[in-house]
Amino acid sequence: MINNGQFSDSEDYLYKKYLPDMAEKEKGMFYKSTRNSSIKVESAQAITQGISEDGGLFVPESIPSLTIDEVKEIAGMKYADRAFYVFKKFLTDFTDAEIHYCTDNAYSTKNFDTESIAEIAELFDGTYMLELWHGPTCAFKDMALQILPYFLTTSVKKINLDKKIVILVATSGDTGKAALEGFKDVPGTQILVFYPEDGVSPMQKRQMTTQLGDNVGVCALKGNFDDCQNGVKQIFTDKTIKDKMDNAGLMFSSANSINWGRLVPQIVYYISSYASLADDGQIAYGDKINVVVPTGNFGNILAAYYAKKMGLPIGKLICASNINKVLTDFINTGVYDRNREFYATCSPSMDILISSNLERLLYLLTGQDDSRIKDWFGQLAQNGRYEVSQEVKDILKDEFFGGFCDDNDTKKTIHDIYRKYSYTCDTHTAVAVKVYEDYKKATGDNTKTLIASTASPFKFSASVLEAMEGNKSDMDEYDMVEKLSQLSKLPVPKSLADLKNRERRFNSSIEKSDMADFVMGELGIS
Numbered sequence: 001m002i003n004n005g006q007f008s009d010s011e012d013y014l015y016k017k018y019l020p021d022m023a024e025k026e027k028g029m030f031y032k033s034t035r036n037s038s039i040k041v042e043s044a045q046a047i048t049q050g051i052s053e054d055g056g057l058f059v060p061e062s063i064p065s066l067t068i069d070e071v072k073e074i075a076g077m078k079y080a081d082r083a084f085y086v087f088k089k090f091l092t093d094f095t096d097a098e099i100h101y102c103t104d105n106a107y108s109t110k111n112f113d114t115e116s117i118a119e120i121a122e123l124f125d126g127t128y129m130l131e132l133w134h135g136p137t138c139a140f141k142d143m144a145l146q147i148l149p150y151f152l153t154t155s156v157k158k159i160n161l162d163k164k165i166v167i168l169v170a171t172s173g174d175t176g177k178a179a180l181e182g183f184k185d186v187p188g189t190q191i192l193v194f195y196p197e198d199g200v201s202p203m204q205k206r207q208m209t210t211q212l213g214d215n216v217g218v219c220a221l222k223g224n225f226d227d228c229q230n231g232v233k234q235i236f237t238d239k240t241i242k243d244k245m246d247n248a249g250l251m252f253s254s255a256n257s258i259n260w261g262r263l264v265p266q267i268v269y270y271i272s273s274y275a276s277l278a279d280d281g282q283i284a285y286g287d288k289i290n291v292v293v294p295t296g297n298f299g300n301i302l303a304a305y306y307a308k309k310m311g312l313p314i315g316k317l318i319c320a321s322n323i324n325k326v327l328t329d330f331i332n333t334g335v336y337d338r339n340r341e342f343y344a345t346c347s348p349s350m351d352i353l354i355s356s357n358l359e360r361l362l363y364l365l366t367g368q369d370d371s372r373i374k375d376w377f378g379q380l381a382q383n384g385r386y387e388v389s390q391e392v393k394d395i396l397k398d399e400f401f402g403g404f405c406d407d408n409d410t411k412k413t414i415h416d417i418y419r420k421y422s423y424t425c426d427t428h429t430a431v432a433v434k435v436y437e438d439y440k441k442a443t444g445d446n447t448k449t450l451i452a453s454t455a456s457p458f459k460f461s462a463s464v465l466e467a468m469e470g471n472k473s474d475m476d477e478y479d480m481v482e483k484l485s486q487l488s489k490l491p492v493p494k495s496l497a498d499l500k501n502r503e504r505r506f507n508s509s510i511e512k513s514d515m516a517d518f519v520m521g522e523l524g525i526s
């Protein structure tokens, strides 16, 4: 009767006449699992669930289009309305009022320190920095985690789940803080974050342990990040805990970047920044731009790829890695191999050997071949390695350029662009700048380019200062922040400055074996 949301004219008529709601619904966007295309759900379901039962990720069944005329239209709007415009294409089961509720709450100057939300700075002629760190935690994860709580609570209501959502997060730093700020005092939610006691930077620890809000909890673990993550996974799948949660009207959900609700907000800023550049006369409508993204889990760069597939004129997508260069190798050889040494770098948010969102890209590049995806990711789980087909290798090379940069070059780049352009960038962004320079040398491609700048330099003051000054400092955290402010002539972000004298609220530090008890205690279900 209905195939892929397509109607024959007569069917369309019948549905409209007898089942008007159904007709509208069936025409909407559905989300499929990358490992089983026959699983189809609407966005509210996909966002609530986070991940498909078969372990696959939810992806839109088709990519909505975006014309240049629409980009022109968007250029006249403020960021929240640009976001609304894009979300309407993807979240077709949401009403306009529901989307506006989400965008208006998330993207305002209550939460961001700049009217434009995503600021653009010209580094040098034709090269622009897309500063995605003007949110409350000074990292680009705010762009998605400011809105995810609204998506999630709206979705839960839409599918008639009368439950309070409990977000459990294992973090190595940035995600935990961004999730805490996002979910802080959002009605119908509670959030608990675990971080490795000795595995985060002093600023990151301060950010988390001083977190405000009545529905938040933070706990240090005597262990490393993997211990945090394993513990959280075990709690998620514990039957006894689940039953107790059910009885108490609670349910777990995830704020991790496998959730579609974290990916779709990232598409917006690529479209928005293109509109801003064109509106400002930096490019003409229709001109192609290249995009460079410092990459870890492949979420941010995948969002740029979606924007391109919608119709945004993007040329090359440049994927920048630190020395954990599993993605560089993958783009160049078509072999994904995580069996390699793991390095702790000065761009820690990119220290990742399993880039989960790559699964979504490969699903697209294989023409939604769920059985091949299942096979490859089964191999990854079993042997830590898979090799894609020649066809996929060809498209990969056509669409992407992969490069990497070690800590020395990262710091040298921070130093050089500070001297040359009086611009101060953080360690993650510097990786992107360096790989972009390498790309230009290798190809001679001088297309105008947008570089995603993913964190404020103040978040990584020690490394940035060392790069600028050329020697390691023994100053304390806030002396370094002050010094960095003098050198960069940038104000210290208010959200970081405010933490200096804020009281520490969370002092718990527990053993791995006590995580479940801790969670049940916090939730009052022990």
Ligand SMILES: *Cc1c(COP(=O)(O)O)cnc(C)c1O
Pocket (backbone or CB within 6 Å): 139, 140, 141, 174, 257, 294, 295, 296, 297, 298, 299, 300, 301, 349, 350, 428, 454, 455
């Ligand atoms: C998370 C993060 C990245 C990596 O982004 P992905 O979407 O995981 O590729 C890069 N830079 C910073 C500062 C981050 O916090």
